[in-house]
Amino acid sequence: MGSDAYVPLFETKRAKERVIRRLFAASIFVGIGFIVVYRLSHRPRNGEDGRWAWIGLLGAELWFSLYWVLTQALRWNCVYRRTFKDRLSQRYENDLPGVDIFVCTADPKTEQPIMVINTVLSVMAYDYPTEKLSVYLSDDAAHDITFYALIEASHFAEHWIPYCKKFYVEPRSPGAYFQSISEPHEAEEAKGFLAIKKLYEDMENRIITAAKLGRIPEEVRSKYKGFSQWDSFSSQRDHDTILQILIDGRDPKAKDIDGCSLPTLVHLAREKRPQHPHNFKAGAMNALIRVSQNISNGQIILNVDCDMYSNYSSSVRDALCFFLDEKKGHEIAFVQFPQSFGNITKNEIYDGSMRIGMDVEFHGMDGYGGPPYVGTGCFHRRNTLTGKKFDNECMEDWKREETVDKIKALASCTYEENTQWGKEMGVKYGCPVEDVITGLSIQTRGWKSVYFNPERKAFLGVATTTLPQTLVQHKRWSAGDFLILLSSYSPAWYARGKISFGLQLGYCCYCLWAPNCFATLYYTIIPSLYLLKGISLFPKASSPWCMPFAFVLSAKNLYSLAEFLRCGGTILGWWNSQRIWLYKRTSSYLFGFIDAVLMSAGFSQPAFEITAKVADEDVIERYEKEMMEFGPGASSSSPMFIILATLALLNLFCFVGLVAKVATGDANIRIDTLVLQILLCGILVLINWPLFQGLLLRRDNGKMPSSITVKSIGLAVFASTCFLFLE
Numbered sequence: 001m002g003s004d005a006y007v008p009l010f011e012t013k014r015a016k017e018r019v020i021r022r023l024f025a026a027s028i029f030v031g032i033g034f035i036v037v038y039r040l041s042h043r044p045r046n047g048e049d050g051r052w053a054w055i056g057l058l059g060a061e062l063w064f065s066l067y068w069v070l071t072q073a074l075r076w077n078c079v080y081r082r083t084f085k086d087r088l089s090q091r092y093e094n095d096l097p098g099v100d101i102f103v104c105t106a107d108p109k110t111e112q113p114i115m116v117i118n119t120v121l122s123v124m125a126y127d128y129p130t131e132k133l134s135v136y137l138s139d140d141a142a143h144d145i146t147f148y149a150l151i152e153a154s155h156f157a158e159h160w161i162p163y164c165k166k167f168y169v170e171p172r173s174p175g176a177y178f179q180s181i182s183e184p185h186e187a188e189e190a191k192g193f194l195a196i197k198k199l200y201e202d203m204e205n206r207i208i209t210a211a212k213l214g215r216i217p218e219e220v221r222s223k224y225k226g227f228s229q230w231d232s233f234s235s236q237r238d239h240d241t242i243l244q245i246l247i248d249g250r251d252p253k254a255k256d257i258d259g260c261s262l263p264t265l266v267h268l269a270r271e272k273r274p275q276h277p278h279n280f281k282a283g284a285m286n287a288l289i290r291v292s293q294n295i296s297n298g299q300i301i302l303n304v305d306c307d308m309y310s311n312y313s314s315s316v317r318d319a320l321c322f323f324l325d326e327k328k329g330h331e332i333a334f335v336q337f338p339q340s341f342g343n344i345t346k347n348e349i350y351d352g353s354m355r356i357g358m359d360v361e362f363h364g365m366d367g368y369g370g371p372p373y374v375g376t377g378c379f380h381r382r383n384t385l386t387g388k389k390f391d392n393e394c395m396e397d398w399k400r401e402e403t404v405d406k407i408k409a410l411a412s413c414t415y416e417e418n419t420q421w422g423k424e425m426g427v428k429y430g431c432p433v434e435d436v437i438t439g440l441s442i443q444t445r446g447w448k449s450v451y452f453n454p455e456r457k458a459f460l461g462v463a464t465t466t467l468p469q470t471l472v473q474h475k476r477w478s479a480g481d482f483l484i485l486l487s488s489y490s491p492a493w494y495a496r497g498k499i500s501f502g503l504q505l506g507y508c509c510y511c512l513w514a515p516n517c518f519a520t521l522y523y524t525i526i527p528s529l530y531l532l533k534g535i536s537l538f539p540k541a542s543s544p545w546c547m548p549f550a551f552v553l554s555a556k557n558l559y560s561l562a563e564f565l566r567c568g569g570t571i572l573g574w575w576n577s578q579r580i581w582l583y584k585r586t587s588s589y590l591f592g593f594i595d596a597v598l599m600s601a602g603f604s605q606p607a608f609e610i611t612a613k614v615a616d617e618d619v620i621e622r623y624e625k626e627m628m629e630f631g632p633g634a635s636s637s638s639p640m641f642i643i644l645a646t647l648a649l650l651n652l653f654c655f656v657g658l659v660a661k662v663a664t665g666d667a668n669i670r671i672d673t674l675v676l677q678i679l680l681c682g683i684l685v686l687i688n689w690p691l692f693q694g695l696l697l698r699r700d701n702g703k704m705p706s707s708i709t710v711k712s713i714g715l716a717v718f719a720s721t722c723f724l725f726l727e
C-alpha cells in the first residue's frame with residue numbers, strides 16, 4: 001500500500017440488458033393502457049347484463065396494473081456485487097473485527113437439536129481468527145436436550161474445526177459434508193475422514209437417542225453443572241434465565257486437538273414468564289444483543305436461523321469487504337445474503353427456492369439503496385442494530401468484568417421495561433416480520449444495505465415441504481408486511497424522503513401482498529360464473545380490442561417464464577410457481593390481510609407460528625416425487641384449503657357446465673364472445689390439476705382430508721346454483 005490510490009474491496013455492476021428490459025416494460029404498459037380504455041369505453045349500460053361484474057373487473061385490472069408498476073421498480077435498476085477477499089486479507093488480516101454469530105431456535109420438536117448444532121458447528125468453523133469469533137445459541141424452548149446437544153457439539157468442535165482447516169472442508173456443517181462426499185482416496189486423508197465421520201455419527205446417535213427417550217443420560221447430567229439451571233424450571237413459558245459459556249475463547253485451556261484456540265460458544269435461554277410477552281424471535285435477538293455485548297462485544301453480528309447452515313467458510317470475509325471498504329463501507333449498515341435452500345427438488349412444487357425474489361428482485365432493491373433484512377444470513381453492524389448513530393458511537397473495549405450472574409439479568413423479562421428496546425433499539429416488536437421492519441427503520445435513518453448473492457451459496461436452509469406449511473408461512477409474511485404498511489414505519493408515508501423512491505416502491509410491492517388477494521379472488525370467480533351464464537365480459541375474438549389482452553397476457557407470462565429459466569428454474573418449475581402464486585394470493589394473503597387488520601386495530605396479538613423443519617418419511621418421499629402434500633397440517637391451514645378447493649371446483653363446474661351447454665346446442669352461448677373467458681377458466685382448471693387429484697383421486701396420506709373435500713364440493717355446488725338461479 002502506501003500510495004493514496006484507492007483500491008476498493010468490492011465492486012458493483014449494473015445489469016447489462018437494462019435497456020431491452022425497459023423497452024419491453026414500456027410496451028406492456030401501453031398494452032395495459034389499452035385494456036383500461038377498453039373497460040372504460042365498453043361498459044355495459046344500466047340494466048344491461050354484467051354491468052357490475054364489468055365495473056369490478058375494471059377495479060381488479062386497475063389494481064393489477066398498479067401492482068405491475070410496483071414490480072417494475074424491483075427490476076428497473078438491478079445491481080450485482082463482487083468482493084475482493086485477497087485485498088481484505090492484505091490490508092486487514094491483523095485487525096479484523098470481532099464477529100458475534102447468533103443462532104435462534106425455538107422448539108426441539110420442529111427444529112431438531114442435531115440440525116441446530118450442525119448450523120452451530122458450520123459457523124464455528126468459519127475461516128476466521130477463532131479468538132475473534134463467538135457463537136451464541138438462543139433457545140426459546142429452553143429445552144435441556146438442546147443444551148445437551150450443544151455440549152456435545154462443543155466437544156466435537158475440538159476435532160471438527162482443525163479437520164476443516166486441514167482439509168479445506170466445504171461445507172462445514174458436518175451433516176451436510178458427510179452427505180455430500182464419499183470417502184477420499186488418499187490414504188492419510190481417508191484415515192482422518194473415517195475417524196471424524198465416526199466421531200460425528202456417535203455424537204449424532206447419542207443426541208438422537210436422548211431426543212427420542214426425552215431424557216439426558218444421567219452421567220452427562222451429573223458431569224455438567226450447567227444442568228442444575230433447570231432445577232427451578234417449571235415450563236417453557238416460565239423459567240429463569242439460563243446462560244452458560246460453554247467455550248470461553250479467552251480461556252487458555254480451551255484448545256482444539258491441535259492446540260489452537262476455539263471460538264467462544266454460549267448457550268442462552270432468556271427468562272420467560274407467563275405474564276410478560278416474550279416477543280418471539282425479536283425478543284430473543286435483543287436478549288442476545290445485550291448478552292453478547294458483555295461477553296465478546298463483536299462489532300459485527302451475523303444472525304442465522306437454526307436451520308440455515310453456512311455453506312461457505314469465507315462468507316464472513318465477503319461481508320467484511322463491504323463493511324471495511326475505505327470509501328463506501330462507512331454507510332453500510334447490513335449485508336444480506338440470499339435465503340437459499342438445501343432441499344429444493346427439480347421442479348419445486350411449492351416455489352420453495354423463491355428464485356425470482358432472490359435472483360431478481362433483491363438485486364433491484366439493491367440498486368435503490370439496499371435489500372430488506374430478511375432475518376437470516378445477514379451481517380449487521382452492532383451499533384446500527386442497537387439504534388445508535390454511527391458517528392457518536394465509540395466502541396467499548398472487550399471488557400469482561402461482569403459475572404455470568406450479572407449478565408443473566410440482561411436476559412430477564414423485566415430488563416426491557418421502560419427502555420427503548422423493541423422500539424428504537426434492537427429488533428422491533430409487534431410485527432410478524434420483525435426483520436423487515438427493523439431493516440427498513442435502519443434504512444430510514446440514512447444507512448444503506450447491500451445484497452450479496454455469490455455463485456457459491458453462502459447459507460443453505462430448509463424450505464417448506466408441504467402445502468399447509470407454505471401457506472401458513474406466507475400468511476405470516478403477508479400479514480407482517482401489510483402491517484408495516486399500516487404502521488408508523490410505512491414505506492409509503494413515513495419513509496418518504498428518507499429512502500429513495502425506487503426503494504419505497506419496492507417495499508410497497510411486498511407490503512401489498514396481502515391486499516392483492518381481492519383482485520385475484522375476483523378474477524378467479526366472477527368471469528367463470530358469468531361464463532356459465534353465457535355473459536361475455538371480455539372483447540370477442542374478432543375484435544381488435546382483443547389484441548391488448550392477448551399481448552399483455554402472453555408477453556407478461558413469457559417474460560416471467562424467461563426470467564424464471566434464467567434464474568436456473570425449469571419450465572415445469574415455472575408452471576408450479578404460477579400455481580403457488582395463485583394459491584398464496586387466494587388463501588394466505590386473504591387470511592394475512594385479516595390478521596393484519598385485526599392486529600393493527602388491536603384485536604389480536606402478533607404471533608409467530610414456527611415452520612416445521614422435520615417431516616415423516618412418507619411425506620418426504622412424496623415431496624421428493626413432487627406430489628403436492630395436503631395432508632393433515634396445522635388447524636389454521638384448513639380454512640385456506642377450503643377456499644382453494646372451492647375455487648378449483650367452482651371453475652371446474654363452470655367449465656363443464658359450458659361444455660354441456662355447447663354440446664346441447666344452447667342458443668344463449670356464443671363461443672366467439674367468450675373466448676378469453678373460456679381460456680381463463682380453462683387455465684384455472686388446468687393449473688388446479690394436482691388439487692383435483694388430491695381431492696378426488698388420491699388415496700395416500702397426503703391427499704386432501706375428506707372433510708375438506710365434502711365441504712368444498714358442497715360450497716362450490718351451492719355457489720354455482722345460487723348464481724345460476726337467483727339473478
Ligand SMILES: O=c1ccn([C@@H]2O[C@H](COP(=O)(O)OP(=O)(O)O[C@H]3O[C@H](CO)[C@@H](O)[C@H](O)[C@H]3O)[C@@H](O)[C@H]2O)c(=O)[nH]1
Nearest residue numbers: 104105106140280281284305306374375376432433610611
Ligand atoms: O419465538 C420464536 C419463534 C421463532 N424463532 C426462530 O426464528 C427462526 C425463523 O423461524 P421459522 O419458523 O423458520 O420461520 P420462517 O418463516 O422460515 O422464517 C423467515 O421469516 C421470519 C420472519 O417471519 C424471519 O425471522 C426468519 O429469519 C425467516 O427465515 C427460527 O430459527 C426459529 O427458531 C425464535 O427464536 N423464537
Ligand SMILES: [Mn+2]
Nearest residue numbers: 305307462611
Ligand atoms: Mn425457516
